[in-house]
Amino acid sequence: xxxxxxxxxxxxxxxxxxxxxxxxxxxxxxxxxxxxxxxxxxxxxxxxxxxxxxxxxxxxxxxxxxxxxxxxxxxxxxxxxxxxxxxxxxxxxxxxxxxxxxxxxxxxxxxxxxxxxxxxxxxxxxxxxxxxxxxxxxxxxxxxxxxxxxxxxxxxxxxxxxxxxxxxxxxxxxxxxxxxxxxxxxxxxxxxxxxxxxxxxxxxxxxxxxxxxxxxxxxxxxxxxxxxxxxxxxxxxxxxxxxxxxxxxxxxxxxxxxxxxxxxxxxxxxxxxxxxxxxxxxxxxxxxx
Numbered sequence: 001x002x003x004x005x006x007x008x009x010x011x012x013x014x015x016x017x018x019x020x021x022x023x024x025x026x027x028x029x030x031x032x033x034x035x036x037x038x039x040x041x042x043x044x045x046x047x048x049x050x051x052x053x054x055x056x057x058x059x060x061x062x063x064x065x066x067x068x069x070x071x072x073x074x075x076x077x078x079x080x081x082x083x084x085x086x087x088x089x090x091x092x093x094x095x096x097x098x099x100x101x102x103x104x105x106x107x108x109x110x111x112x113x114x115x116x117x118x119x120x121x122x123x124x125x126x127x128x129x130x131x132x133x134x135x136x137x138x139x140x141x142x143x144x145x146x147x148x149x150x151x152x153x154x155x156x157x158x159x160x161x162x163x164x165x166x167x168x169x170x171x172x173x174x175x176x177x178x179x180x181x182x183x184x185x186x187x188x189x190x191x192x193x194x195x196x197x198x199x200x201x202x203x204x205x206x207x208x209x210x211x212x213x214x215x216x217x218x219x220x221x222x223x224x225x226x227x228x229x230x231x232x233x234x235x236x237x238x239x240x241x242x243x244x245x246x247x248x249x250x251x252x253x254x255x256x257x258x259x260x261x262x263x264x265x266x267x268x269x270x271x272x273x274x275x276x277x278x279x280x281x282x283x284x285x286x287x288x289x
């Protein structure tokens with residue numbers, strides 16, 4: 001594989017695995033208090049499954065990379081209060097399959113299960129005080145590509161918790177949330193910005209529990225620069241998505257999140273070479289108690 005093609009594949013893999021990102025707190029007086037409010041010492045499990053299909057076009061030739069991965073987390077609430085929750089998150093399992101004609105091997109996550117990280121989650125779903133991520137193993141995802149490391153694992157955890165409103169809401173009420181994260185790539189980085197608008201929908205049942213359905217739409221932009229094999233790529237992507245969140249009032253945690261998005265744009269190197277990029281992404285997150 002020549003250096004130019006290897007660099008484009010590596011760029012595609014980073015974009016494919018980058019995540020472009022509820023909880024119920026009871027109903028009072030016809031209003032829902034939607035916040036992350038699990039009790040101390042309570043436990044739950046989250047299965048977070050993604051699929052990204054990235055099409056890259058170079059001089060009229062298209063190549064498709066299909067990436068699927070599943071992360072399983074065992075979570076315990078170490079501490080809790082009006083400020084939010086302190087979570088101990090144990091990696092139960094993580095698997096990834098990459099279908100690409102230029103990929104020589106599949107990534108291995110054999111050293112990840114059993115590793116623990118710690119995060120604070122506010123009632124509105126903001127993640128902070130993230131520790132232990134520097135102890136996680138780096139995962140090789142393919143020839144010429146940067147490994148999955150500390151920044152990627154942090155972004156995945158931040159993406160688990162959709163943003164909630166600051167106060168009580170009724171059916172039909174809406175709120176907005178802006179999320180940003182940076183994905184390092186070679187000698188540069190990509191800044192992802194997602195702007196969400198959520199609306200409270202009907203009560204429904206999901207996974208055997210009474211839930212509040214929250215319907216979300218969002219736009220996403222990604223801009224940055226990457227240097228690979230002597231070529232500098234200016235990256236510009238934009239798109240939109242939708243997210244449906246199901247809350248359980250009694251469990252004070254989402255039961256399920258369904259999400260899909262589509263982004264497109266290009267990467268341009270210093271010689272004027274243009275690599276067209278399109279990504280279709282699907283995600284499902286399921287909680288068990």
